[in-house]
Amino acid sequence: MIGTDQTSVIEREDLQSLFDVVIARGYVPVGPTVRDGAIVFDEVCRVEDLPGGWTEDQDAGSYRLKRRHDTALFGYNNGPHSWKKYLFPPRAKLWEAVKTENNGLTVREAEDTKRPFAFIGVRSCDLHALQVQDAVFMNPKHPDPLYAGRRGKALVIVVNCGQAAKTCFCTSMNTGPRAEGGYDLALTEILDGDDHYFIAEPGSPDGYSLLAGIPHREADSADVLAAQECTKRAAEQIGRKIEISDVKDLLYRNYDNERWDALERRCLTCANCTMACPTCFCSKVEDVTDLTGGHAERWREWDSCFTMDFSYIHGGSVRPTTRSRYRQWLIHKLATWLDQFGMSGCVGCGRCITWCPVGIDLTEEVRLIRASEKDKEADDG
Numbered sequence: 001m002i003g004t005d006q007t008s009v010i011e012r013e014d015l016q017s018l019f020d021v022v023i024a025r026g027y028v029p030v031g032p033t034v035r036d037g038a039i040v041f042d043e044v045c046r047v048e049d050l051p052g053g054w055t056e057d058q059d060a061g062s063y064r065l066k067r068r069h070d071t072a073l074f075g076y077n078n079g080p081h082s083w084k085k086y087l088f089p090p091r092a093k094l095w096e097a098v099k100t101e102n103n104g105l106t107v108r109e110a111e112d113t114k115r116p117f118a119f120i121g122v123r124s125c126d127l128h129a130l131q132v133q134d135a136v137f138m139n140p141k142h143p144d145p146l147y148a149g150r151r152g153k154a155l156v157i158v159v160n161c162g163q164a165a166k167t168c169f170c171t172s173m174n175t176g177p178r179a180e181g182g183y184d185l186a187l188t189e190i191l192d193g194d195d196h197y198f199i200a201e202p203g204s205p206d207g208y209s210l211l212a213g214i215p216h217r218e219a220d221s222a223d224v225l226a227a228q229e230c231t232k233r234a235a236e237q238i239g240r241k242i243e244i245s246d247v248k249d250l251l252y253r254n255y256d257n258e259r260w261d262a263l264e265r266r267c268l269t270c271a272n273c274t275m276a277c278p279t280c281f282c283s284k285v286e287d288v289t290d291l292t293g294g295h296a297e298r299w300r301e302w303d304s305c306f307t308m309d310f311s312y313i314h315g316g317s318v319r320p321t322t323r324s325r326y327r328q329w330l331i332h333k334l335a336t337w338l339d340q341f342g343m344s345g346c347v348g349c350g351r352c353i354t355w356c357p358v359g360i361d362l363t364e365e366v367r368l369i370r371a372s373e374k375d376k377e378a379d380d381g
């Protein structure tokens with residue numbers, strides 16, 4: 001927690017040490033960088049790889065990079081990538097089988113050869129998204145070996161948000177903008193005139209050990225206040241909202257709401273929302289063989305509830321219409337996920353709003369469903 005005697009200050013010019021220590025300890029550092037007109041996640045080994053001086057304008061269906069008026073390294077909000085691509089890769093081999101002599105068969109489970117990841121620049125909403133995926137992939141009864149292996153070894157370095165995008169609504173979902181735990185190290189970036197530094201809060205033994213390897217000084221009360229002001233500013237910028245206290249019952253009551261028909265006319269079923277979402281976990285498996293039939297492999301790939309094939313059961317898809325597929329997605333995110341996992345499937349990151357090519361906004365859809373209920377009550381009353 002901020003303000004403890006372990007809260008420290010790392011000067012901007014010492015931030016490279018964070019990368020150096022992480023690399024020296026055998027981690028692959030991954031974090032934000034500018035590529036193809038967006039801020040994406042990739043391997044980053046130097047402070048210069050970060051999106052220094054860049055930010056973006058984003059809204060429903062639009063995203064544009066633009067220059068900042070300062071040299072902030074983390075002065076942006078969520079881009080199209082999320083951390084799930086490292087823990088739950090878009091395509092991963094599960095096992096392979098090789099024919100041996102006398103019609104024998106050897107089956108080998110795929111080995112994960114990746115070194116542990118250090119995630120640098122995790123936002124609070126995405127930290128919650130990791131916890132949502134943990135509930136899916138690290139269920140004690142059926143843990144996913146690839147995800148559980150990578151997650152268990154990963155180092156999580158948060159950077160608290162000092163600004164919000166127009167699409168953010170973490171304050172509705174109680175997931176941000178300040179991370180309150182579940183990280184190894186949390187940083188808050190402060191720019192104040194010529195001063196540029198990071199307030200650092202270790203949150204685990206690995207985080208304390210990491211901080212010990214980086215030049216730092218103890219934070220004073222002014223530093224702590226600056227960090228609090230930073231995330232307060234981000235919270236005040238948030239414009240989108242979902243009333244979540246009764247959203248589960250609201251959606252269960254509105255299975256036949258006419259709003260789903262309006263979505264039928266707009267949604268392209270392109271599945272962008274599910275690919276960009278940090279919590280969506282649907283996948284399919286594909287078996288491939290070589291031409292001789294002596295070698296077969298099973299691969300897992302991301303899939304989406306927006307595809308027809310995803311709900312194909314003998315004889316056809318059980319969700320043949322766009323209306324039924326959007327409804328399945330939204331009700332799963334905000335309602336049935338609560339029954340299934342005891343938590344919401346949405347962390348308010350806003351990616352599905354930005355990356356929907358027709359700008360469908362789930363906060364707006366929930367608001368309109370709620371409004372239609374009120375209108376009906378007024379008509380009936």
Ligand code: SF4
Nearest residue numbers: 277346347349350352
């Ligand atoms: S549903 Fe949308 S806002 Fe919610 S976590 Fe997924 S991408 Fe983010």
Ligand code: SF4
Nearest residue numbers: 267268270271273356
């Ligand atoms: S809601 Fe938007 S992003 Fe999602 S499938 Fe429909 S058109 Fe694509």
